[in-house]
Amino acid sequence: MRLSKFFMPILRDDPKEAEIVSHKYMLRAGMIRQESAGIYSWLPLGLKVLKKIENIVHEEQAKTGANELLMPTIQSADLWRQSGRYEDYGKEMLRITDRHDRDMLYGPTNEEMITSIFKSGVQSYKDMPLNLYHIQWKFRDEVRPRFGIMRGREFLMKDGYSFDMTPQEGKHAYNKMFVAYLRTYARMGLKAIPMRADTGPIGGDSSHEFLILADTGESEVFFDKAFYDMDWSTFEIDYDDKQAVASVVDDFTSKYAAAEEIHNQEEFDAKVPKDRQVSGRGIEVGHIFFFGTKYSKPLGALVQDAEGNQVPVQSGSYGIGVSRLVGGIIEASHDENGIIWPQAVAPFDVGIINLKSGDAATDKQCEQLYGDLQAAGFDVLYDDRDDRAGAKFARMDLIGLPWAITVGPRGVKSGMAEVKNRKSGEKTDVPFSDVGKFISQ
RNA sequence: CGGGGCGUAGCGCAGCCUGGCAGCGCAUCUGCUUUGGGAGCAGAGGGUCGCAGGUUCGAAUCCUGCCGCCCCGACCA
Numbered sequence: 001m002r003l004s005k006f007f008m009p010i011l012r013d014d015p016k017e018a019e020i021v022s023h024k025y026m027l028r029a030g031m032i033r034q035e036s037a038g039i040y041s042w043l044p045l046g047l048k049v050l051k052k053i054e055n056i057v058h059e060e061q062a063k064t065g066a067n068e069l070l071m072p073t074i075q076s077a078d079l080w081r082q083s084g085r086y087e088d089y090g091k092e093m094l095r096i097t098d099r100h101d102r103d104m105l106y107g108p109t110n111e112e113m114i115t116s117i118f119k120s121g122v123q124s125y126k127d128m129p130l131n132l133y134h135i136q137w138k139f140r141d142e143v144r145p146r147f148g149i150m151r152g153r154e155f156l157m158k159d160g161y162s163f164d165m166t167p168q169e170g171k172h173a174y175n176k177m178f179v180a181y182l183r184t185y186a187r188m189g190l191k192a193i194p195m196r197a198d199t200g201p202i203g204g205d206s207s208h209e210f211l212i213l214a215d216t217g218e219s220e221v222f223f224d225k226a227f228y229d230m231d232w233s234t235f236e237i238d239y240d241d242k243q244a245v246a247s248v249v250d251d252f253t254s255k256y257a258a259a260e261e262i263h264n265q266e267e268f269d270a271k272v273p274k275d276r277q278v279s280g281r282g283i284e285v286g287h288i289f290f291f292g293t294k295y296s297k298p299l300g301a302l303v304q305d306a307e308g309n310q311v312p313v314q315s316g317s318y319g320i321g322v323s324r325l326v327g328g329i330i331e332a333s334h335d336e337n338g339i340i341w342p343q344a345v346a347p348f349d350v351g352i353i354n355l356k357s358g359d360a361a362t363d364k365q366c367e368q369l370y371g372d373l374q375a376a377g378f379d380v381l382y383d384d385r386d387d388r389a390g391a392k393f394a395r396m397d398l399i400g401l402p403w404a405i406t407v408g409p410r411g412v413k414s415g416m417a418e419v420k421n422r423k424s425g426e427k428t429d430v431p432f433s434d435v436g437k438f439i440s441q
Numbered sequence: 442c443g444g445g446g447c448g449u450a451g452c453g454c455a456g457c458c459u460g461g462c463a464g465c466g467c468a469u470c471u472g473c474u475u476u477g478g479g480a481g482c483a484g485a486g487g488g489u490c491g492c493a494g495g496u497u498c499g500a501a502u503c504c505u506g507c508c509g510c511c512c513c514g515a516c517c518a
Contacts, residue, residue: 012467012479013453017511028452037510092517109518143442143516157518209518218517287518321518355477390478397478408477418477 001348003383008045010395020216022330023148025339029399031326038145038153045399046326048347050156053188053325054135056344057158060184064176064239066131066160071113073137077103079112083299092140106139111317114161115299118313125165125305128313129173133160135322147216149327150283156323162316165305167292170314172242174206174290175249177318179237181210181286182252184320186232188329189342192285193227195257206290209259211282214331218283222268223257225276259284283328290316339400340423348381350439351401353393355408357386365412369405369432376436397422403439 009030017034018024026032031046042050058068074096080086086093086105094106107113114132122130135158145153162173178194185192192210211221230252237244256271258264259282268277295301296312305311321328333340341347350373354366363384370382381401383392389408396404406418416429419438430438 009451010468011452015452016447016454019512034510138518140518142518144512144514146512151517155518284518319518324518388476388478388480390476390480393478395479406477410477 001379001381003381003385006044006381008399009043010398018148020147020150020331021334022150022216022327025330025334025398026148026327029339032149034148038142038151040149040152040154045347049326049341049345050323052345052347053322054156054158056187057135057184057320057322060180060187061133061158061160063183064131064180066133068134069117069132070134071107071110071117071136073107073139074104075107075110075113077105079116080105083112085112092142094139094141107136108138108140110134110136110159111161111295112299115295115301118161118163119299119301122163122303125303128303129162129164129169131160131162131173131177133158133318147327149323150331151218152323155321158318158320158322160318162314162318163296163301164314165303165311167314170290170292170316171206172245173314174288174316175242175245176239177288177316178208178249178252179239179245181288181318181320182232182248183235185210185212185285188325188345190285190325190329190332191227191232193221193223193257193282194252195221195223195259195282196253196262197259197287198262208253208288209284210286210288211259211284212328212332213280214283214328215281216283216331217281219281220260220263220279221258221282222260222263222277222279224255224272225278226255227257283324283331284321285325285328286318286320288316288318290314334400337394338398341400341402343402346402347399348401349378350380350403350405351396351399352380352382353389353396353404353406354382354384355389355392355406357384359409361412362407362409365432366407369407369417369435372433373436376440378436378439405435 011028014024015027018027026046029045030043031049032040032042035041061068077086089108093108096104096106098104118132122128135156137154138157139154142151142153145151149155160177162170162177164170164173182194190212192212194208194210197207197209211217235248237248239245256268292314293312296315301313301315302310303313329342329345330339333342352366352370354362356362366382366384370380373380383396400422402422404420404422406420411417415431417432417435418427419430419435420427
């Protein structure tokens, strides 16, 4: 993409409403635009990141055998009246009336609908187990939306639901998601620590929240330093191997980690030596629950087992805050000059800075490099605008692409591009023909 | 929901108290000079001063009502 043709409205000053770094940088880099309290438009740069995150979620879900579907944002109130939650949900639910005076709502979650879909499609144990998920916009009419997309009213969420015949199988489904979530976050360059969570009003047997550490996190967290030394990204796993999956879960859950609501200092002291106790602030980017039959019984989600009995299914639900992750990643990875995108979620792989647009030799060299890198499979943002060097460097740092390649008359003469690693800040002179190879390493 | 604050050009703000041509910086456009970390000079464009009503010869400014937004707290994925 040529910057001259890319809609990326950069702001030089911090918008006054932005308090935390991710909100500031997202507005300044032209990733989002606020439309209303807690409601945002996603501009091209922001949307590219959002899509990258979605893709990683899809890929990791696919490995577990989960099925993607797509449910509507608007739901009928009838469905919610049946579960009794229409009244219970309160003012957080946005209620709408259609032209026929029917009560509708903008879905804050999809348990009712997915259960209805499940019931209409599955009657036998032969169709089990099943995991259905989608990535869809949700609306919860928060009392006080804030921090940009971190606590918006409209937000993009992956929500998945598992259905199994026995508690053991249900627990395995839960464990699979536990591991899949670890892998999903790890691919985004995040260490999302699974913390035992309060099941709260939802109830159920088992629940974990995944929190990434950042000073601006909304909750205080306490955990064992040992998490820092764990293997977060490399484990390959056979999801059908119940033992292997369970042992990864055990490995993580055996170490102390809790958010403040559930934190118990006595237990913390008993399980973790003082010098390994760590506390900090965290951002919740995922939450998983295993319910057993808590919902399937009242909702009548029954299937026939091999003996012909109607039995309630074992269910669980699994959520990832997809849009929140965009902000969460920025909170976890930035410096005073801007965002530092982890490779896997960067809006572009690499940026080319033409230091002297209009200079025939420099333009030609940039065009050549731009074409070569694209041919090599890189998604390239080519800054071909006629701005001063300083402005271009500042802009490239702000949007935080992993690599920035500077091409100027000096380099054209010597045959070298200056390749800068955004994260380390390290600059290396590389012959133009070797740039692709260099940044692949 | 309680408390505090703010709505004036794309962004950041001044002007309001004490009514009298709607301004400044950045950004944008044109020209010239520049060009390896947010250039200089000269010029230009861009506004229902959040909305509605009132007071007044005259309202961004005073009064009333409404709307929107932000921050702190409580609450919450």
